[in-house]
Amino acid sequence: MPVFQKIPARALTDSVAEQLLEKIEGGAFPRGAKLPTEAVLSEEFGVSRTVIREAIARLKYEGLVESRQGSGVFVTDQAGIRPLRIDFTDTGTLESVLQIVELRRSIEAEVAAQAARRRTDTAMANIDAALAHLDATVAEGGDGVQADVAFHRAIAEATGNPYFLKTLAFLSQYLETATRVTRTNEARREDFSRQVREEHQAIVAAIRAGDADAARNAAQTHMYNAARRLSQLGEDTPAERDGLRSH
Template sequence: MTIHFNRVTSGARLSDQVAHQLAAEIAAGRLAAGAKLPPEARLVEQFEVSRTVVREAMSRLKSLGLVHSRQGSGVYVTAAPPYAPLNFDARHTASRAAVVQLAEVRRGLEAEAAAIAARRRAPADIERLQATVAALDRAVASGGDGVEQDLAFHRAIAQAAHNPFLIGTLDYLAQFMRGAIGVTRANEARRADFAAQVRREHAAVVTAIEAGDAAKARAAASRHMDNAIRRIEGADPAFWQQQGERLAGPLVQGPAS
């Protein structure tokens, strides 16, 4: 059976739109377990996107356990796994409430990650954390939004915890949190005092981890997320109007915090 896909449009990230259409065909059974997906060149033509977009969409589907690659053969729909892959409907994340809700999820995970990191950190972990803080400062100073550097900072904390399940969970959530971080950083960039607060909060987490104080690290990371929620909840209507285009698509444009 030949399946025809709709070309994607601007708004949500193109690779997410491609992945959503393919996932819908799999869920409906039109692409059954064991079925081979159309070749990359055909998907590029039907969706009217670049090869990079198609490859990003394939990576997304693989992370969900929906497809797998066979060397030299192509990409195939995976048979139903013995577990249900974690998945969120991205449409439910396109609101101010969702930005706060994602921060609430992060608060629990990242506070515990910071506490574990304080107990297990190695010198290389501290160097990595300090490097990510410096990279974030440079990005902001050069006029960037700092989203990727912010993500790298929080991932470095998880790496210092040396727990692959924790790292994997945060890596999965990162694709949903990029958009949310973009919103919070845009809000913080409007006020120098907000930007200064974020720098102090990051520094407090790093200092506690470096000192090996799990309780202080947990408290500092939790306080950072609590403050992020307060900052975003206090944003005025004009700010949210400016963010309308960002929130028009899902916040998966891809964990300021």
């Protein structure tokens, strides 16, 4: 039986789930192994059975363990495949958001290049419609956050690669607050708003022309400039910058 560390009352479920995860990933509970009973884990951790039940429920949700009728809880075969995680508490600063933008930049560049190579007429029409909707939303005074996400999703869909879609959707959830802050800031500054429109148009034009290199460069430029505009918040708008920390 692995020895678990007693934990404080705060964040009990998170702490238990994390320790169990570490034991699974470390091999203390290999694939197919049975976890100790709720009663045993409750005693080992020094918490209630309810906390243990909630922690195990989280591991079940992630596909790491499963219940077998009348037998207990077992580690699944896919438990050895580590899911990608980004802790929300680690994304509340401007620096961390910029790091995620940096990661997204490399992905968006390849997405645009592949979209230029593979897009169909239908996919191109969807990209055009998404950009038109984004421009209309902003013109009507909206923040354009969801429309912006839909625009980039349309480009990813044009690649025909579902993993691009899944990866960008994963990253976008951690950039929602940052995107809203930057788009609000861009809407107040005509030069920023114009730059964003021109950057989007350059990406679309390259995809339409089937020019993968131009599409890649246009997407990289857009993401570089998005990071620059976001960085400027740290200098110009401390109130909005603080909004990132509350995310």
